[in-house]
Each structure stands twice: as structure tokens, then as C-alpha cells.
Amino acid sequence: MIRRRATRQIHVGPVPIGGDAPIAVQSMCNTQTSDVEATLAQIGGLAAAGCEIVRLAVPDMAAARVLSAIRAGSPLPLIADIHFDSRLAVAALENGAEAIRINPGNLGGPDKLKRVVDAARAHHAPIRVGVNSGSIAKDILARYGYPTPERPEALIESALDHVRQIEGLGFSELKISIKSPDVLTTIASYRLLSSRTDYPLHIGVTEAGGLIAGTVKSSVALGHLLMAGIGDTFRVSLTRDPVEEVRVAYELLRALRIRERGPELISCPTCGRTRINLFDLAERVAAKLQTMRAPLKVAVMGCVVNGPGEAREADIGIAGGLGVGIIFKKGRLWKKLPEAELLPALLAELDHLEAEYHHNRQEK
Structure with a gap:
């Protein structure tokens, strides 16, 4: 069982960060603000x-001035x-x-x-003190x-030097991030920082790379830190x-059993028995699941022979064959359909299960 380190709590809008609050998921827009x-x-x-x-770049006064309009229409702080x-x-x-x-050193x-x-x-806005390995003051680097x-x-x-400066101004609604593009430096840095402060920490690997490299680097570094109870909010930085x-x-978060949101996708790695475009099918199902909240296990399997058996624990799944496939529930055949009808039928049933989930929650 993972035991979170004790931190003080702040709020970013209505979202609590630190203390006993859930670890918050953050991202950053790549649009022109x-x-x-x-x-x-x-x-x-x-x-x-x-x-x-959500974090927004503010590179100029035009971007700063439109924040009021963005905030008025934004569902996120x-x-x-x-x-x-x-x-x-x-x-x-x-x-x-x-x-x-901000990085107080460059203001x-x-x-x-x-x-x-x-x-x-x-x-009444908190400050995130953000320091990257490429933005450290020269005197500290020399030391x-x-x-x-x-x-x-x-x-x-x-x-911590920046934090002390801000504390000296009578302000302590802070969270801290110290990012490096190097996985091992990120881990070592946050472990040391967490032993020296009780401010909430925003964790991440900066400039982690594209989908593959960025996912691997972030999973290794953040997985290590989260298992050690370190981290109150985080971003997986990807060039995507x-x-x-x-x-x-x-x-x-799901893999570490820290938080679960929506369905879990189970899909096979493919083999010589696969006769459908499983890669595209799995991606389209994954995109659908990302918008759902029902705690389902959904399987996308490459062949009719092994699909239901290997994904027996799935609440619902599909397995494709040559021009035909099946939809199964809890390892049992539910429908056999032409290949072209598999995905639409699955998506329709997922909509039904999602509506049923929300209805049951309202009944309670």
C-alpha cells in the first residue's frame, strides 16, 4: 500500500492540492493563448x-488580457x-x-x-515555484x-532559496516543481526535496519527448516517486x-492503484492469427473510453479463438476474425456480427453501459 507523504494543502481554483486530496492530473495547452x-x-x-x-503560456500582454474570456468559458482552473x-x-x-x-530567478x-x-x-492565487535544471542561478551552480x-x-x-524569498514577503500559498529531462536526476531531486519541505510538489520529467520516449521516461520517474508517496499533482509531458x-x-495512476477513472482497456499484442486491423480498432475504442466514467474492463482481441478466454475478466469485449467477429461479455458470446458492424455495435453498447452507470449512481 502506498503511503502519501504529509504535505500542506493549497487550492488552485476549486481543486485541492496536497494534504489528503487526490493526486491531481494536469496538462498544458499548446494553442496560442x-x-x-x-x-x-x-x-x-x-x-x-x-x-x-490546465496551464497556459502567457508570452505577451495579448495572452494575459484574454485570460478573463478563457476563464469565463473554461471548465478547468x-x-x-x-x-x-x-x-x-x-x-x-x-x-x-x-x-x-514562475521561476523567481528570472523575473x-x-x-x-x-x-x-x-x-x-x-x-488569492497560489504560486508554483518552478525550477528546471537549465535555469539554476550561477552562484548555486558554482557551489x-x-x-x-x-x-x-x-x-x-x-x-528552496526562491521559496525563502517568497516566504520573506509573507506569502506561503506555494507548490514546488524541480524538473530535469534526466529520469534518474528527477527521481533523486524530488526524493531529496520531499525530505526538506512539506509544501505540495508538482512532479514531472521536463522535455521528455514524444509518445514512446516521453511515456517511458515519465512512467519510470513518476511511477517511482508516486510509489514512494511523493507528488501531489503531476503532468506527463509529451510532444503530442x-x-x-x-x-x-x-x-x-491506474497501474499503481492510486486512482481509477473510467474503463480499463485490455488488448492483445497481436500475432499471426490476427485478421483485422486491431491497431486502429484498439485506438478508436481507447478514444471512446477516455470520455467515459463507468468502471468497466473492455477488451479488444485479435482473434475469435482466444479472445473471450484470454479476456474472460472483461465486462465486454470484441474479437475479430476474417470478415466476422464476436462481442462477448464476461467470457461468453453475446453477438456474432460482420466485421464492419463490430465497432459500431460495441460503441452503442458502451453508451448503454455508461448511461446505466450514471442512472444507478443517481438512484443511490
Whole structure:
């Protein structure tokens, strides 16, 4: 059983972070923030996939000023991502950002940091102190060296130095992130940081890569940390559609039995008996399951011979053959259909099961 480390709790909008709150799943839009329509569309997709907090880049004043319009239409709380310009942080908060992510070391000095902290206090918005391995102050690098798995102290000292500066301004609604693109450095850094502070931690591997490399790196690093009880919110950073980040995040939480959201997909790796386009079929079913909440096990199997037996525990599944396939429930044949009708019939039954699930919850 995983035992979470004890942390203080903050709120990003209505979402609690730290303490006894569930570990929150976060992502970041890759739209131009100033394009309100495109940004809201992407936020809607993220929310449907289960994302709970979304971060938006604020590179200029145009992006800061449209945050009020985005917040009005967003189902998720907004974190404004700020670099270098304290005026953008203040403007983002004035226009509805419910939290900000800053690296205090690149804002231009104590006076500008104070301006940002005062604005965060006035708008009841927490601050995420974010430090990456490529943005550590030169004096700290000179003292500790570039962060490695054996010597991660530079990341920790950089973050805690910024935290002390903000605490000195009378503000403590904080969470901390210290990211590296290196898996082992990420693990070592967060383990050391978690032993030295009780602030909630946002964990992640920065610049992790595309779907394959990014998923592997994030799963290794975040899986290790989450099993150690470290992490109050996290993002799986991928060079992909951010909805994919949320999918990977929930599969990681499910694998560790920390949180489950919606159905679980079981699918076979294919073999010489496969006579249908299983890859496409599994992807289309997975996209459907991402929008569902019913706690089902759904199987997509490559052949009629072994499908129901190997996926006997599935609530519902399909197994394809040459031009024909079956839909089965709990290992038993339910329907035999032409191949072209398999997916539509499965999707229709999933809609039925989802509606039944919500109806039963309302009855209770």
C-alpha cells in the first residue's frame, strides 16, 4: 500500500492540492493563448479526458488580457505560465488566472518578485515555484555543480532559496516543481526535496519527448516517486496532443492503484492469427473510453479463438476474425456480427453501459 507523504494543502481554483486530496492530473495547452476559441476547444477536450488543472503560456500582454474570456468559458482552473516579465504575471492574475507558475530567478530582482507576490495575495492565487535544471542561478551552480543523480542539490537549493524569498514577503500559498529531462536526476531531486519541505510538489520529467520516449521516461520517474508517496499533482509531458498526456497520466495512476477513472482497456499484442486491423480498432475504442466514467474492463482481441478466454475478466469485449467477429461479455458470446458492424455495435453498447452507470449512481 502506498503511503502519501504529509504535505500542506493549497487550492488552485476549486481543486485541492496536497494534504489528503487526490493526486491531481494536469496538462498544458499548446494553442496560442490569444486564440480564445482554439484554446477553449482544447481545454474542453482536456476536461473530457479527465484533466483537472490546465496551464497556459502567457508570452505577451495579448495572452494575459484574454485570460478573463478563457476563464469565463473554461471548465478547468487556469495556471498562467510566466517567464522573465513580472508585468505579465500581474496582468494574468488581474485577468483571472487562478494560479501562476514562475521561476523567481528570472523575473528581474526582488522588487519585481514582490510585485508578483502582492498580486497573487490580492487575488488569492497560489504560486508554483518552478525550477528546471537549465535555469539554476550561477552562484548555486558554482557551489553545487550541475544537477546529477549523485548530486541533485543545485535544483533543491535553487527552489528552496526562491521559496525563502517568497516566504520573506509573507506569502506561503506555494507548490514546488524541480524538473530535469534526466529520469534518474528527477527521481533523486524530488526524493531529496520531499525530505526538506512539506509544501505540495508538482512532479514531472521536463522535455521528455514524444509518445514512446516521453511515456517511458515519465512512467519510470513518476511511477517511482508516486510509489514512494511523493507528488501531489503531476503532468506527463509529451510532444503530442495534450489529451495524450492525460491518457498516460490516468493509466499510470491506474497501474499503481492510486486512482481509477473510467474503463480499463485490455488488448492483445497481436500475432499471426490476427485478421483485422486491431491497431486502429484498439485506438478508436481507447478514444471512446477516455470520455467515459463507468468502471468497466473492455477488451479488444485479435482473434475469435482466444479472445473471450484470454479476456474472460472483461465486462465486454470484441474479437475479430476474417470478415466476422464476436462481442462477448464476461467470457461468453453475446453477438456474432460482420466485421464492419463490430465497432459500431460495441460503441452503442458502451453508451448503454455508461448511461446505466450514471442512472444507478443517481438512484443511490
